[in-house]
Amino acid sequence: MARPPSEPDAPDLPEAVATPRSRWRVQIVWLVPVIAVLIGGWLAAKAVLDKGPTITISFATGEGLEAGKTRIKFKNVDIGVVRSVTLSKDHGSVIATAELTRDTSNMLVDDTRFWVVRPRISGGTVSGIGTLLSGSFIGMDLGTSTKERRDFAGLESPPVIASGVAGREFVLKSEDMGSLDVGSPVFFRRLQVGQITSYTLDANGKGVTLRAFINAPYDKYVQTDTRFWHASGVDVSLGTEGVKVNTQSLVSILIGGLAFQTPDETTGQPEAAVRTEFILFHDRTEAMKRHDRIVDTYIFNFNGSVRGLTVGAPVDFRGIVVGEVSAIYTRFDRVRKQFSIPVEVRFYPERFTSRYKSGDAGGRVTGNRRQLVDWLIARGMRAQLRTGNLLTGQLYIALEFFPAAPKAGMDWSANPPEMPTVPGGLQSLQDSLTSLLAELNKIPFEGIGKDAQKTLADADSLLKQLRTEVMPQARDTLAAAQTALDSANGALQPDSQLQQGTTDAMRELARTAAAFRTLADYLERHPEALIRGKQEDNK
Known part of the structure; x- marks a missing residue:
């Protein structure tokens, strides 16, 4: 198009030039939302990739659990959070759903x-004090299994032993729990070396099973013959050395505990394997008793009272315990119409073997135990009840030889066999007193009393007769005798005639004896004088 002629007064204006539209202008505008979408997708993918596993944990109660706030910690490091807390379908528990971090899979x-x-x-320990300010949280302990899991049953109490702690766990069988609890201490030579980790009631209801964890390096002292016992109380014993009080520690008295030790004669045996089963005894005395491999059962039948004899009472042979009472029964003999007390005992024949020398292997004294027992019974061995403690009246059974005992034999047909007995010391005394009283009752004391009264009456008559008839004559006789004594006494006085005459006679006899002595001397010198006569002396 031709340009019109310019007017003198009109300003010069630039001429509009048509520029073609760029095709990239619309794409640049849409770049921002695209980038936003990419960022959102990346964040979403990152959220999905960073999201950890979701687990469910069931608890008996929801105490301390709060959705969105209760944290899950491992070694005091946050690894997750509880997202919801709901009741189970049967309303019997609480289900906590939690999300954990990705690295916890x-x-x-x-x-x-x-x-x-x-x-x-x-168990004598205080835990979780810090939660008074920070609030409750869920603790976690690692397992050792390789099988993955996403639903768990929460513990009602924290585990006593955390994973990774060096040591070994052992199983203990006991008749009852005593004062033990989870966390109760385990002592070795009065050092606390472990804890009770759990306990359960046996399926038959006749005992409990406990698990004890012994920390390293003390677990090496648990050997195959180690003995465990309750150390929860105070063991008081009265012996020849006085009163002994044994306990592990003040903690064991307050909260309970147990202890273990290996007998000196079996020290050096191999270490017990993990989860080895042991018997938990009531006290140290029972635990450290010799546990024999061979046990024979016999019956001792007593006719008298066994008051003071209890299950566990010793069977003694000359001061050595060779058995113990296992049961006490009653028996009625329908033929004799009499009651008796059969006492069942566990007899340990190994205790008759020689073990004071090193290397002796134990076992029975002889292979034929019946022959040995018959030989002992034939020589008077009998069982007798004796008093073991005068203060408590406790009895024990003594095996001793009684050569004068009536002959008896073993009844091997019975199960268990029955050994003969003799009455105890008190029973024998009682029987003797009973026999003596029976004999005394046979004496006719009434007749003897009447005879004695008659004799006393006769004696009284005799005394009266003596006073009336004999006594006067006796007095006259005594007077005459006194007169004779007075006369004799007067005659014996120095100035009496009899005394002077006697003195003169004695003098004459002395002179006569001197003359005879002179004559004898002369005849001894001059025996011829008997024929010739006495010769005159030459002057």
């Missing part, structure tokens, strides 16, 4: 444990 195995950490006192 390999920690969720079959034996992983969870529990609510809250303030608690158990």
